[in-house]
Amino acid sequence: MSIEITNVNKRFGDFVALDDVSVSIPTGQLTALLGPSGGGKSTLLRIIGGLEQADTGRVVIEGVDATNLPPQKRNVGFVFQHYAAFKHLSVRRNVAFGLEIRKRPKAEIRSRVDELLALVHLEQFAERLPSQLSGGQRQRMALARALAIEPTVLLLDEPFGALDAKVRRELRDWLRRLHDEVHVSTVFVTHDQEEALEVADEIVVINEGRIEQIGSPDDLYDRPANDFVMSFLGPVTQLGDRLVRPHDLQLHTGDPAAGDIGGQIARINRIGFEIRVDVATTGQPSQDVVVTLTRNEFRALGLDVGAAVNLRLAPESHTTPAPPRQPTPADTAKSLTPSH
Numbered sequence: 001m002s003i004e005i006t007n008v009n010k011r012f013g014d015f016v017a018l019d020d021v022s023v024s025i026p027t028g029q030l031t032a033l034l035g036p037s038g039g040g041k042s043t044l045l046r047i048i049g050g051l052e053q054a055d056t057g058r059v060v061i062e063g064v065d066a067t068n069l070p071p072q073k074r075n076v077g078f079v080f081q082h083y084a085a086f087k088h089l090s091v092r093r094n095v096a097f098g099l100e101i102r103k104r105p106k107a108e109i110r111s112r113v114d115e116l117l118a119l120v121h122l123e124q125f126a127e128r129l130p131s132q133l134s135g136g137q138r139q140r141m142a143l144a145r146a147l148a149i150e151p152t153v154l155l156l157d158e159p160f161g162a163l164d165a166k167v168r169r170e171l172r173d174w175l176r177r178l179h180d181e182v183h184v185s186t187v188f189v190t191h192d193q194e195e196a197l198e199v200a201d202e203i204v205v206i207n208e209g210r211i212e213q214i215g216s217p218d219d220l221y222d223r224p225a226n227d228f229v230m231s232f233l234g235p236v237t238q239l240g241d242r243l244v245r246p247h248d249l250q251l252h253t254g255d256p257a258a259g260d261i262g263g264q265i266a267r268i269n270r271i272g273f274e275i276r277v278d279v280a281t282t283g284q285p286s287q288d289v290v291v292t293l294t295r296n297e298f299r300a301l302g303l304d305v306g307a308a309v310n311l312r313l314a315p316e317s318h319t320t321p322a323p324p325r326q327p328t329p330a331d332t333a334k335s336l337t338p339s340h
């Protein structure tokens with residue numbers, strides 16, 4: 001394991017940012033810390049890097065107890081969303097910075113920087129100033145600079161967060177390929193589930209200062225531990241008292257079999273390749289259930305709004321118990337209405 005975090009607690013005043021967090025991050029992998037805003041991802045990353053001190057608990061990096069080490073003694077590389085480059089230094093000098101302050105021989109620095117610039121595809125921009133790069137190029141420079149010192153771990157805090165969606169997607173693919181080349185243990189913070197699912201070998205889901213689940217993208221998507229992970233990692237709908245993925249529901253127009261739930265189609269939406277069908281179940285109370293079908297499935301069924309249909313769960317699909325329903329204003333109004 002490259003990073004062992006044990007029983008870490010962190011408060012800011014009365015606010016509990018991390019609540020008894022323990023996690024092992026494997027060597028050589030790309031691990032995402034994923035969760036909603038304010039959940040504690042950045043705080044955990046900063047504690048790993050030594051930018052923030054845990055109140056209690058331990059951080060061990062590659063077998064070395066780093067709990068009380070300052071950041072510069074942890075051999076970690078950082079990249080943040082808004083990268084602070086030296087504005088007056090060329091791209092080459094920015095990348096060389098960590099090596100220069102470590103007083104490495106000039107020739108070694110030159111060849112290492114050339115190598116890094118090639119790795120991040122910025123060779124032709126070596127003599128430019130950071131202000132003459134695009135946002136995406138600047139983040140690649142930041143990555144090269146963080147890698148220059150040959151860190152034990154690379155810590156990335158929403159590294160593509162400030163970029164537009166298209167560049168973000170490109171850099172995501174690029175980071176995955178880069179990681180396949182250099183294999184440095186990498187921890188990156190994101191609130192974007194698609195980014196985590198696409199890029200990470202392993203995902204740590206963090207919410208309200210606690211770890212909800214740790215697993216591979218497939219584990220988390222197909223076997224979420226609870227309703228939070230289920231809802232955070234993909235689309236969900238509720239059928240009876242279970243949460244289920246809309247594409248795990250089957251819909252048919254024949255005679256109902258045992259366990260089927262009847263309903264009526266309320267709405268049909270075509271979204272690219274998928275068809276989203278909203279079904280109002282006939283039970284009391286009625287539920288609005290979302291089913292997604294492929295175009296071919298939809299055509300074969302010949303469905304229309306108002307049609308009577310039956311719903312069932314596809315074999316081997318995963319469900320989690322739905323959280324208790326919050327009372328709605330309508331419920332409150334009902335309970336206030338005199339019954340006679």
Ligand SMILES: Nc1ncnc2c1ncn2[C@@H]1O[C@H](COP(=O)(O)OP(=O)(O)OP(=O)(O)O)[C@@H](O)[C@H]1O
Pocket residue numbers: 012015017035036037038039040041042043044189191
């Ligand atoms: N220095 C600080 N002082 C006070 N509160 C802080 C401090 N740093 C973080 N917090 C609080 O701790 C909580 C967790 O913050 P953190 O940045 O770790 O969340 P996050 O999951 O990374 O969210 P985001 O994606 O929005 O950055 C937030 O409620 C935040 O306001």
